[in-house]
Amino acid sequence: MPITMDASFATMKENDNTLHYYHGPFLQHFKGPADNPLQTYVTPGGNLIDENGHDAAWATYHIWIMNFYEIGPGELIGFTHNESWPASQPTGLPYFSLGVAYSNNNGATWEYCGEILKPKNVRLNVGGVPYVISGNDFYLYYNDGIYGENDGMGYPRHVSVAKANIQDVITAARNHQNATWTKYVNGSWSGNAMTGLGSAIIDNTYIKEDTHSDAVYNTAINKYLMTIQTHDSSRLNLYSSSDGVTWSMEANVDAMSPGSVMQPYSTFADYVGGTSDGREVDGEFSIIYPRKNWNNYNEDNLFQRQVTITTNQADKYSASGGFSQTQGTNQWSYEQWNGTVYSNMTWDSGNVRWNGAQSNVLVGGGWQHPDTNDSVRTWTAPKAGVVNVAGIAKKGDNSGGGDGVNVKILKNGSQIWPVSGWQAIGSNDFNGYAHNLTVSVVQNDKLRFIVNKGGSFSFDTTFWDPTIAYDTYSASSGYSTTTQGANQWHYKQWNGTTYSDMTWDAANSRWKGAQTYVLIGNNWQHPDTNDSARAWMAPKAGKIRITGIAKKEAGSSNGDGVNLRIMKNGTQVWPSSGWKSLAYNDFTGISHDIAITVAADDYIYFVVNKKSNITADGTVWDPLIRYTGL
Template sequence: MNSKLLGTARFYALLCAGGMLFGSKAFSTEVSSPVIVATSAELTQGTLANSQPDAPLSSYSVAGTRYWLGSQWNYSGKIIQSLMQGDAEHPFGSVLWTKSTCNLDPATTYCVNGPNAAFTKLNPVDVRSLWFVGLYQPQPNDGGLLAIIHEENAGAAHRNRIGLAWSSDNGNTWNYLGRIISPYGDPDGVNIQGAPYLIKDGFLYVYYTDVGDETLPPGSNGLSVARANLNDVLSAARSGGIGTNLWHKYYGGSFSEPGLGGRATLLGPYGITHTQAVHSQYTGKYYVLLSVMAWGGANSFVKLYESTDAISWTPSATLADEAAASLRPNGGYQYCSIVDPGGVANGEANDIFNVYCAKDPLSSDSPHVALYRWRVNLSDRPEYYRQSVNYSSQQGPRWWYQTGRNSTIYDMSFENGFWQGTDRWSAIYTDSMHPAENEIPVLKWVAPRAGTVRIEGTVRDADVGCGNGVSTSIVHNGSSIFAADIDNGDTVGKSIDVVRQVAAGDGVFFMVAARGTDYYCDSTRWDPSIEYQ
């Protein structure tokens, strides 16, 4: 461990110093800092070797056991399907099976019926590539599952579809029933993305990306929705089909256009729709995730939107928003799922739900991929603190911005929009920190009262261009409770997720130290959250 970071006994004694008491501000949507719940090694274990996540995970439970169905991109160029078993904090606890998507006819390159694949039966005869993007479980233990499917390269062209599949054996084998949605005009090469779903008023709402109608400029696209009566969909699926004219797109104020090729209203929020959605039984609102990777120099973000009618969406919370320059090339967040950790299924949750996203799902950089988990709390009950949410130009009372030098801690000064130490390289920003050669930034949180707190966060590199990495630590009452070295280019990082007992006035200290004399490129993203349990 870096000696600068650990410091002397006197320095640790200073870290035991208390702070001021303060109250908690209520937030309508509170989001914990992300933690890693599946490492690169877990995402590529065993039969998942040489692959990366390529779709949001879909979770369901049978007889009290939680399963996760996922689609991966194999580096050979094929899509594979996998079933995992694990709890809400360990989605990749064990891999039960990995299968090819289907049996391919080498003459036509289309899928054909046959055993030993995920899809053993297919109604359309011109299928090549399928991804699981959502699951609906009509009954908890009868074996039936309805899957929402993203399809590419349908037929002889590069056309995308949203389809449905049915399993009668708890997800071990699947029948691809057929296609329900395609973009307006069915253009070649348009990525339909998708497909978050919600249940509203007895209808199954499926969200995807459409091009709108003939009045929009070329290249337009955005979030759209189609729906069908849920009971009709399930009845048709159990009978081995998709029904007739069940699906209609929302257009011009009503669900009036056919799901396949009809016109669509673009609903407004921008982002990639390879995500999921949920209805909160606590707030009565609907929530959908959208994300963007750092393609073309754009920020990579994960944003949550809310709605009262599942049509008009407004921002609810930002889970991540990171500049492309702080990420690996074309890195960022993708394939985001929503799961109620308490077991509520089918696009429903209570006041708390988990969000899972793949971080840096890049085929050339598989050691840097991971699955992040955020916890979204919609209630007004928790006492919650997060560095980026509470960041202020004033010291205290909940967060203190300090710097350590020669075994002494000083308060920083706020200049030019961020906190600076006596050496201006030692700095604390909204969601990151930067050390100096012989000075370390110290972010201190002071407990307002006694109780049990959960400390969460993931520390990672925020300047991939140069540098030799940093050493990080968390100290509570003079004892180190976390220590990790972060190499340059490690944009996935290392996580803390611990529960601690605190007394009123206790300090929890987050620190970042340079390695040796190379500190110029040591910007480190660290945005911890602390929540009373």
């Protein structure tokens, strides 16, 4: 690093090859390509912010612009992290707040509009400043808590959110003023942004979750993403949300030995897609962040994690992502068990959760709480198939009070996890127990995730956000660039005697065989002297269903068409014999729907043959394979 990193980068896109990165209270300016983002140190920055008298009552007032919103050409909103020291205490721990700045010359100079938000204890580092847009509002994420860092009790603190109307913020900023912001408190936007305590919206798995990070909207999956660092737990985590309020953890972006490094100040970067101000990304983006040695804050090494999102949402069901105020929506229902029967809970709109017969039997987006009745989240299978049931059940109350909980999973009336009895989770077990099950279901089978209070229901909040995914393999969504066998797909050619691997053609983003035109792309194939053969390898034994439509590429107006067939190892499964002929101008195509059994490591080949010539033989074929039983 050419500097000591002390804030997340604010980014602006120049073109598909260059992003500008702005850093720190004096807006140090870098720019560069994806493989070297800080290639050019444009300027060391300077005092570009007119504080408009907001610093008058303070001995020192520092402002970090840590995120941009582009109103229009040359006109920007900047979200700021502020630290100030009064004359009575010119050194030591500052007072923390978030604010807004405004520029009408594309960031060359800024007008500070003042503070918009403070943590409940103003000596607690407020973080900042991830934001997203939800409807007509800005959602701004920050750290809140009742303990100040100077009293030795800075933790636990938690991640909270506040909002304000976008147009109100813009109108006020143009006059160097601020709109009114409100904190999210107990299910409603009712908290005073300057004095109130916001509710926790992300579980404190590692106790020290922190918003010196970034947030975006991802257009590939239509969800919000946010990075959160964990201080001395030495993890940088990626969270997702459908509504900007209920969040679930998706992955560790970076995980080191606890206490070895910090990974703060992460930034989303999307060179080719997304918006110029960085508030949206698509399915290909990067997360840029430093590792700071725990014993030396000034030692920075910059890392970049590339992320590629492969979507197959039709057959995936997340408890938090599918959470709804309507029973049965997204296949999820919310029940209670009294020891004899299951019954539906009722929706509590004020607290955005489901309530049972007693006051503490509850189900939220990614959590449950039992009372005398057990808390039950239920998924109903929309069709037959094999599903993967994955998740972690862990305590959610940071106090470590109570006597813990018991959990289990049932399929209809039969227990599938643990093998028998209950899985006990201790009162201070914030790591919990993971499950990763393969389950065969038929339509209307029910999987129930049950939380039982054990001895008492005190402090029994339990984080449990299971994901259920049908065992499904799509050629296009599983398509791999550079790696044979990724997502079970291989890219081969057939010379009449043997199958052999193609090689990756990086220049054209496709797989290429021995001749010029034997090719495979994400959802298409082209034969040459050799046949083009996309192959799927079965990861396990079971019953599968193979569906799809093969058709000529739009615009094809000559040639003699192609031949098609599907093979299981050396045995033909479609058509029953010979080839299925596809005419040169058949843009509707030929469909297939085949049910067969496979053993682990069996190959299914989708073969395209040239007939007599290779003219205009591009063929769209995006088969889908789904396990229907074991």
